[in-house]
Amino acid sequence: MPSVSFTIADVFSTTLYKGNPLAIVDAREETLTDTQLKLITRQFNLSETTFFFPPTSPKADFKLRSFLPDGKEVIGAGHNILGVWWHLAQANLLPLPVPQAADENFVFHQELGGQVMPVRVTRHTSAISFSVSIRQSTPHAHATHPDPTGLALSLGLRPEDIGFEGLPPQVMSTSTTRHLLVPLSSVAALNQVTVAGREALLAQLRRADNAAYGLYLFTPEAGDGDGEGTTNTRAFQARFFSPGMSGEDPATGSAAGPLAAYLYRHRALKVDGRGAGKIIVRQGLRVGRECVIEVELGVGKNEDGEEVVEVDLVGGGVQVAEGRIAVPDVSTQF
Incomplete structure (x- = not known):
């Protein structure tokens, strides 16, 4: 029976069993149908499973495809993509030179959803470890939620728990995946949130945007700089819920990236003289x-003098398991 190798990594953490689990499957040697990819993903039953293949574009080093357990393919770049590049570096599957005495950056290119995008891999020689930086698609702002009071009550909160620094609940995206970003007044309010059920959550998302996939709640962390958008580095705590998930997501890169652009858009995050800003999300x-x-966060100008905002996710991982998984028979239905 044919099989393919896999690795399970905890992403956005260097501590076992503390990161966001991801199944990573080496599909370079087998020709797998979409149904087989979906069956393997469902078998792992993690929030996402990502497969890496030889590239079809001469400009890329690897082609990646990522799936949810329900069979939906994910184009957005979050832990599902960053974790694969961390694995490729850690498993010596990237052509890296002999380590030097200082940290080194290397640029590779990934093929994802028909686009070729750069990926930065940093080798930290002090600990012989790696971190990865991935560029997300251009951030876009969408509708704001029309009823913050109703949204608060649906989450078991008081109306005054919604918002800080004048920020509104708003839908943002950096891919085809849109999330409703909801600012909360305190860590206490964040911890108090209760999501009644799939239908109630879906109803609130649809009030803002019929295409919204998830609810991203965030609040400044204690000791978050000076607050009020007076610094180019800020720290937050966050929680994420989606009707498409059975529980709370431990880390949501597809929402954290748009969050940085959202904060800058609403003047809650400044950039320095180089147009650079940064947020840390726990x-x-x-x-x-x-x-x-x-x-x-990077802010610059294009050839027409228009402002361009770019966001890069940065993080690492730790390996939890490895092995081989049988390739489903081509006649098996999903």
Whole structure:
């Protein structure tokens, strides 16, 4: 029976069983149909499973495809993509030179959803470890939620728990995946949130945007700089819920990236003279995880003099398991 090798990594953490679990499958040697990819993903039953293949574009080093357990393919770049590149570096599957005495950056290219995007791999020689930086698609702002009071009550909160620094609940995206970003007034309010059920959550998302996939709640962390958007580095805690998930997501890169752009858009995050800003997001604390996502924000001008905002996710991982999984028979239905 044919099989393929896999690795399970905890992403956005360097501590076993504290990151966001990801199944990573080496599909370079087998020709797998979409149905086989979906069956393997469902068998792992993690939030996402990502497969890496030889590239079809001459400009890319690897082609990646990522799936949810329900069979939906994910194009957004979050822990599902960053974790694969961390694995490729850690498993010596990237052509890296002999380590030097200082940290080194290397640029590779990934093929994802028909696009070729750069990936930065940093080798930290002091600990012989790696971190990865991935560029997300251009951030986009969408509708704001029309009823913050109703949203608060649906989450078991008081109306005054919604918002800080004048920020509104708003839908943002850096891919085809849109999330409703909801600012909360305190860590206490964040910890108090209760999501009644799939239908109630879906109803609130649809009030803002019929295409919204998840609810991303965030609040400044204690000791978050000076607050009020007066610094180019800020720290937050966050939680994420989606009707498509059975529970709370421990780390959501597809929401953390847009969050940086959202904060800049609403003047809650400044950039320095180089047009650079940064946020640090801690997530998963309520579900026994301790994920740390760094987002680097870059602001510049294009050839027409228009402002361009870019976001990069930065993080690492730790290997939890490895092995081989049988390739499903081509006649098996999903």
